Amino acid sequence: MRGPVAVLALAVAAMAPVCADAGQVYRWTDADGITHYGDRRPASEAPVTTLAVPSEPTPIAGLRIEPVDGGWQAWADNRLAGPIEVMLHYSRRENVDSRPALPARATVAAGGSALVAVLQSSDPARATAFELRMDSLPGHPSAAPRDVVYRLPLQAPSTRIDQGHGGSFSHGDAENRYAVDFATPEGTPVLAARDGVVMQTEGGFGRTGLDRDRYAGRANFVRILHDDGSMALYAHLQPGGVMVRSGQRVRAGQQVGLSGNTGFSTGPHLHFVVQVNRGMRLLSLPFRMAGPEGLLDLGAAGDSAATGYAASARFSPSRRHLGSLSIWPTERR
Secondary structure: OOOOOEEEEEEEEOOOOOOOOEEEEEEEEOOOOOEEEEOOOOOOOOOEEEEEEEOOOOOOEEEEEEEEOOEEEEEEEEOOOOOEEEEEEEEEEEOEEEEOOOOEEEEEOOOOEEEEEEEEEOOOOOOOEEEEEEEEEEOOOOOOOOOOEEEOOEOOOOOEEEEOOOOOOOOOOOOOOOOEEEEOOOOOEEEOOOOEEEEEEEOOOOOEEOOHHHHOOOOEEEEEEOOOOOEEEEEEEEEEEEOOOOOOEEOOOOEEEEEEOOEEOOOOEEEEEEEEEOOOOEEEOOOEEEEOOEEOOOOOOOOHHHHOOOOOOOOHHHOOEEEEEEEEOOOOO
């Protein structure tokens, strides 16, 4: 007979250290003496108190365990308006097997769920216990990006590139090697550089700093999915600077946000990068972009052949988000 088990579900960001930011909630008392709370400042003459509420990066997927006859089903629930890939691992295990064997991968459609694995006791007469961890990443691993010319993602009379392809400050990893940082004042309208669907947004952060561990995962951003499976990331938007919603279809040139200076940043700018998922790894892609006087010089980066569009295809919101779940007996019998 199976002993009692304790089930704990948890979703955390891969880069989620001590909270460095907060949202706001407003508290006020009306004429009848009733205290109210809301996320918008009330149109009231009564005194209003502003409360700081810790803000964390939003997980892109959830791990769900469903008991079935003779075992458990492990499901991945996609919270984005675009496809994701997940990988399920054991953190700890005792007297348990799975079909397929872990680690196991699955692709989950926008807003959908997928069965990743079925687990069961190896020996039903013994106590069974396990802990699971699930990594998740935006994008479909079989995306086939096309070579297109992107439009300038800013509504500004002039632009300056502070850091181009292969920039030494923060464009040295695979996720950001072909990113471009446009220096621009806070509040500059950010425009879609290509048609697509808003896949993911984050708008709850308000601080900036150069502590990478603290601020790398805390920039406001919009991620737009293109029809070839590639994704464009518009990052470091100002607080409240996300002007679109997940699932919304946008056209090139449509305003999607306001530039800012949130997260790991040295000053106001827009971080723009085109990415694809390649087997639980996000890779940035070289791209062409038209400016007022023709194609922009986006800087040099080495090894461009390794990320060519035909053959294959660090900003932290593109990093994996984790879901974990424990099934571990509180008492073994």
